[in-house]
Amino acid sequence: MIPTKVPSLPVPVVRLVGAGFAYEDGPAVLSGVDFAVAEGRAVALLGRNGGGKTTLLRLLSGGLRCGSGSLLLDGAEVAYDRKGLTRLRTSVQLVVQDPDDQLFAASVGQDVSFGPTNLGLPEEEVRLRVAEALEALDITALADRPTHLLSYGQRKRAAIAGAVAMRPRVLMMDEPTAGLDPHGQERLLDALRRLREAGTTVLMATHDVDLALRWADEAAVLSPAGLRTGPVAELLADDALLDAARLRRPWGTAVARLLRARGLLDAGAPEPRTPEDLDVWLGSAATPLVTE
Numbered sequence: 129m130i131p132t133k134v135p136s137l138p139v140p141v142v143r144l145v146g147a148g149f150a151y152e153d154g155p156a157v158l159s160g161v162d163f164a165v166a167e168g169r170a171v172a173l174l175g176r177n178g179g180g181k182t183t184l185l186r187l188l189s190g191g192l193r194c195g196s197g198s199l200l201l202d203g204a205e206v207a208y209d210r211k212g213l214t215r216l217r218t219s220v221q222l223v224v225q226d227p228d229d230q231l232f233a234a235s236v237g238q239d240v241s242f243g244p245t246n247l248g249l250p251e252e253e254v255r256l257r258v259a260e261a262l263e264a265l266d267i268t269a270l271a272d273r274p275t276h277l278l279s280y281g282q283r284k285r286a287a288i289a290g291a292v293a294m295r296p297r298v299l300m301m302d303e304p305t306a307g308l309d310p311h312g313q314e315r316l317l318d319a320l321r322r323l324r325e326a327g328t329t330v331l332m333a334t335h336d337v338d339l340a341l342r343w344a345d346e347a348a349v350l351s352p353a354g355l356r357t358g359p360v361a362e363l364l365a366d367d368a369l370l371d372a373a374r375l376r377r378p379w380g381t382a383v384a385r386l387l388r389a390r391g392l393l394d395a396g397a398p399e400p401r402t403p404e405d406l407d408v409w410l411g412s413a414a415t416p417l418v419t420e
Contacts, residue, residue, distance in 0.1 A: 149196075201216055225306060
């Protein structure tokens with residue numbers, strides 16, 4: 129009998145294996161965490177305040193070093209020396225929650241150019257990367273604007289552009305929509321959509337379960353019991369998990385349950401994840417969300 133060859137799974141871009149971390153003189157924030165970020169995905173990282181989301185992002189980006197366990201990039205353990213961290217940060221970039229903690233140059237263009245310049249790239253390549261990043265975040269017109277004259281939403285997008293100019297394979301963001309009005313959120317999500325279409329993997333820490341359900345492919349939920357990962361709709365329909373992580377039920381999940389309870393939506397039908405989805409369905413009386 130000829131053995132069947134099982135196709136090998138792709139190696140995650142970045143991965144924590146048995147990772148643990150505690151701040152000085154404090155209890156463990158994370159313990160025994162296994163978490164992999166695969167190419168081409170949109171992942172929402174959710175959990176309660178103080179549950180370890182920001183710490184997890186900083187471990188993945190090399191800003192913090194695992195107290196136990198290890199960090200892998202393309203299957204190889206990351207060395208925390210200059211060469212190892214440079215290699216990591218050309219593949220993985222973190223945008224922190226407050227853009228004022230990240231922006232420091234006099235103008236937007238100068239700030240966005242900082243990372244590529246530090247890589248020692250030729251001036252022409254730096255200019256190209258800056259132009260691409262500004263265009264991707266729809267802030268080309270702000271290239272010469274002093275950073276202190278930007279609105280909060282503009283500062284958010286400028287901070288992300290600085291990370292994008294590094295051309296990372298994985299872009300991680302800590303609460304990127306916090307403090308933005310609805311219009312600002314939509315502009316940011318549109319920019320993230322373009323980045324994903326260009327091949328960037330995006331990991332977003334957020335408290336917004338409705339945003340996670342609408343935007344992400346997968347979810348990673350931190351609770352006192354540990355980290356659980358899986359399809360976003362599946363995890364955000366788990367009441368026990370949401371209670372443990374102190375998260376509310378997403379609007380779309382609640383609506384889908386109501387529709388199913390009334391016999392309007394069966395288990396195999398697509399769920400309306402946003403009010404817009406529901407509005408489309410309500411306007412299509414001839415095509416209810418029930419499979420035959």
